[in-house]
Amino acid sequence: MRLLIMGPQGVGKGTQAALLSEHYEIPAISTGDIFRYNIKNQTELGKEALAYTDKGELVPDELTNKIVKDRLAMDDAKNGWILDGYPRNASQVAALDVMLEELGVELDAVVALEADRDVLMERMQKRAAEQGRSDDTPEVIAKRLETYEKETAPLLNIYRERGLLLAFDGVGDIDEISKTIIEKLNEKRAD
Template sequence: MNRLLIMGPQGSGKGTQAARLAEALGVVAISTGDIFRANIKGGTELGTLAQSYSARGELVPDEVTNDMVRDRLQQEDVANGFILDGYPRNAAQVGALDVTLAELGVRLDAVVDLTVERDELLSRLAKRAEQEGREDDTAEAIERRLAVYEQETEPLLALYAERGLQVSVQGTGEVSEITEQILQALRAR
């Protein structure tokens, strides 16, 4: 299990679990959100563009995201595997990822689906906004991102289930217990 996607709505714990799984599996966690935030903080052209979308609770255009992920998957530290966090988010990105993986001669091993009730997500995101002061965690932006997830990203899980790749795990409880549940589910495949 070296090439994974981790999916779930904002606030489901994807970033936390991706980092823990990457360490446990000896692979690289790749978060599009972290890359965008680094570019925003660095004031790059991509960062300015990304910020204009994320501040409104919208997603960065596919072509920018697809190119960024393609470039990242070609870097040396990904040779032993990866966990993609926050990508793909829609059907067009799934197609782009399929092409990229085929070009690299690799395939996905599994897609981890973290499930969390909406009330818990809203509570977590409000707390994160308070603690981190993230500009993209306004109430309006949170609602918009959750709606986009439900409309565009959540349906991708059915596609990955058809491919026999989906592994669903409840994303509530102690962080270490969730990690262990994911690892057990992956081993059971």
């Protein structure tokens, strides 16, 4: 199973990706986690990424594409994966299409989670307080949500046109949301 999980920050992508990863026994690959790891360990990439994330900006495509391509080629991803936080714009969709072709695999589905903006703001402010994340200030959160609406949300139409999009409400009982996603994915797989 090769999946994308999409939606604005705070909608529960990471939580659902972890549950789907466990269910399908495939790695959940979060570009955010990769960047945070590099920032924490002060790698060159981490230092470069930090210059963007501290201002609420997204890391440039060239850096992101390279990391994703390397990660998808790793042994643990041979039987499938869940990509969380990628692609986030049209040029990354094109880059992912090329990567998949080079790897000789196809995307099975795109899971889109949705929630109202005020719910997202509240969730991210709570996460910032709990985790002490410097990149989750109200101003940065608002900027990220605007960027998502402008650049990433339109990608859902690309995947809808390709017949890959499955949309779900990201608000509610976590296990119920996960169960519903798995049911729909299994139905899609059976088609």
